[in-house]
Structures are given as C-alpha cells and as structure tokens.
Amino acid sequence: MDQMYDVIVIGGGAAACAAALTLRNRGKSALVVANRPETSSLWKAEQITNYPGLPAMSGEEMSLLFRRQIEESGAVLVTGRALSVLPMGDSFGVAVGSDYYMGRSVILAAGITREKLYPGESEFLGRGVSYCATCDGMLYRGKTVAVIGTGGEAKEDADFLESIGCTVLRFFRNGKFEVKGGLKADTLVFAGEEHKVDGVFIIKDTVSVTKLVPGLEYEQGGVAVDRQMRTNVPGVFAAGDCTGKPFQLAKAAGEGNVAALSACDYLAKLE
Numbered sequence: 001m002d003q004m005y006d007v008i009v010i011g012g013g014a015a016a017c018a019a020a021l022t023l024r025n026r027g028k029s030a031l032v033v034a035n036r037p038e039t040s041s042l043w044k045a046e047q048i049t050n051y052p053g054l055p056a057m058s059g060e061e062m063s064l065l066f067r068r069q070i071e072e073s074g075a076v077l078v079t080g081r082a083l084s085v086l087p088m089g090d091s092f093g094v095a096v097g098s099d100y101y102m103g104r105s106v107i108l109a110a111g112i113t114r115e116k117l118y119p120g121e122s123e124f125l126g127r128g129v130s131y132c133a134t135c136d137g138m139l140y141r142g143k144t145v146a147v148i149g150t151g152g153e154a155k156e157d158a159d160f161l162e163s164i165g166c167t168v169l170r171f172f173r174n175g176k177f178e179v180k181g182g183l184k185a186d187t188l189v190f191a192g193e194e195h196k197v198d199g200v201f202i203i204k205d206t207v208s209v210t211k212l213v214p215g216l217e218y219e220q221g222g223v224a225v226d227r228q229m230r231t232n233v234p235g236v237f238a239a240g241d242c243t244g245k246p247f248q249l250a251k252a253a254g255e256g257n258v259a260a261l262s263a264c265d266y267l268a269k270l271e
C-alpha cells in the first residue's frame with residue numbers, strides 16, 4: 001500500500017471510534033484496523049445503561065453503531081487483525097494479514113487480550129511459530145504444520161496451507177498446547193501427546209498489545225501511558241481497556257479522544 005495515513009488506529013470499539021471521530025474532525029486521515037466486531041468485550045454485554053447520551057442498548061447494537069460511525073466519519077475501516085507495528089523513523093508500518101499499511105502515528109485501542117500465551121509461543125515466534133498463514137505459509141510448502149484456533153479463520157488458514165502443499169495437523173479446539181524445539185520449533189505438545197512439526201500457526205482473534213509494538217512498556221496490567229495517552233514509543237498512543245482499569249466504555253471513549261488530540265499535536269510537531 002502506498003498511501004501514508006496520518007494515524008493508524010488499531011481496534012474497533014469505543015476507544016477506536018472516539019479516536020477516529022476526533023481525528024476526522026481535525027481533518028486527519030485515519031485508517032482503522034479492527035477485528036470482526038463479535039470478538040470485542042462489548043459484544044458480550046447484555047445491556048449497557050451507563051453510557052452518556054445513549055439509551056439502554058445491547059453491546060452488540062452498540063458495537064455495530066461504533067463501526068458504522070467510524071465508516072461514516074470518513075476514516076478507512078479495514079476488517080482484520082493487526083499483527084505487528086514496526087517503527088520506521090518518522091512513520092510506522094502496520095502488518096494486517098499479508099497486507100501492509102503506513103501511518104505517521106499509531107493509536108492502540110485493542111481492548112484486552114484474555115487469551116494466555118501458550119508455553120513456547122513467544123519464544124518461537126518467527127522461528128517456527130506464526131500468526132499468519134498467508135504471510136508465512138510458503139515457507140512451509142511440502143512440510144508439516146499444525147494450525148491451532150477455534151474460529152473460522154483457523155479453518156480457512158488450514159485449508160489454504162493444505163492447498164499450497166503443506167501437511168496440516170488441525171487443532172480446532174481449546175486446550176493445553178506447548179511448542180517445543182531447539183533453534184526452531186519442531187514439536188507441538190497437546191494433551192500429553194507430542195506431534196513432530198516444522199511450523200505452528202496460532203490463529204487467535206487478537207494479538208496481545210505487548211507483542212504488537214517492539215519495546216512498548218507495560219505496567220499494572222496495561223500499556224504504560226501518561227495523561228496525554230502517550231506511550232514510551234514516540235508517535236504511539238494507547239487508549240481504552242488496553243491501558244488498564246477501569247474497564248468501562250466512557251473511560252475508553254474519553255481516552256480515545258485524548259489520544260487522538262495528542263496524535264494531532266505530535267503530527268503538528270513533525271511538520
């Protein structure tokens with residue numbers, strides 16, 4: 001992708017929506033990368049009764065409203081999972097599946113990841129463990145790979161890997177997994193049984209924010225931010241549940257607004 005966005009927002013809930021609306025009000029170009037709405041915490045809420053200006057409504061309704069508002073604001077909404085944010089001097093590259101987007105700053109509004117990392121997942125990431133079949137599949141052509149995941153995306157990725165000539169071991173269930181190996185991952189352990197593999201594709205809905213940006217500081221259960229929602233990485237801001245408690249919509253929206261205003265200040269200083 002050639003276009004350079006002013007801000008790339010990662011997330012699609014209250015924090016991301018507030019950030020996108022403010023950015024657009026300030027005339028900034030914004031790309032919002034968001035997983036499918038049904039993956040957010042909000043989707044599970046039966047009824048929200050403490051969000052100002054809106055009558056009681058279900059989390060599902062509110063999630064869809066946020067997405068619609070993002071699109072109507074003129075921000076570009078891409079549905080997908082951001083896999084990494086790579087600082088490149090005065091800009092950032094954001095990988096979404098096999099696509100790549102460029103932005104001059106980034107707002108992390110990715111909520112909280114409840115899924116724990118499997119033992120070995122972090123250690124072997126990039127050395128036999130991958131989060132993206134379209135990006136890394138070709139490296140495993142003619143080899144044996146395992147695909148772990150419970151969503152539709154895991155099945156699609158397993159089918160894709162098979163179509164390019166991989167032997168695929170499918171683990172479409174939750175459970176205790178462990179990745180083992182030496183220099184590279186070579187074994188997947190599931191339910192006490194060892195499976196010899198050349199690669200392991202772990203297809204989750206979210207990627208922990210700590211894994212998204214290299215060197216990002218984390219404290220007391222959230223991304224470390226100051227009152228302007230600046231992280232320790234210049235040009236990267238964070239808002240909402242991913243900065244820690246309280247996990248509340250109004251707090252998430254407020255932080256999204258502050259993060260967007262701070263991103264505007266940051267961009268003004270770059271010019």
Ligand SMILES: Cc1cc2nc3c(=O)[nH]c(=O)nc-3n(C[C@H](O)[C@H](O)[C@H](O)COP(=O)(O)OP(=O)(O)OC[C@H]3O[C@@H](n4cnc5c(N)ncnc54)[C@H](O)[C@@H]3O)c2cc1C
Pocket residue numbers: 010011012013014015016033034035036037039040041042043044045046047048049050080081082083109110111112205206207239240241242246247248249250252
């Ligand atoms: C059952 C339940 C009931 C609740 N009830 C209330 C209530 O009554 N009142 C209240 O104020 N709060 C309530 N909450 C809390 C509220 O839902 C959260 O505080 C709020 O949704 C946080 O907003 P957010 O934008 O920070 O994150 P989220 O709403 O979690 O949005 C983050 C989005 O980013 C996506 N994402 C994550 N990683 C990536 C990635 N790598 N790439 C792309 N997208 C990504 C996620 O899938 C998600 O869609 C409730 C929560 C739950 C679970």
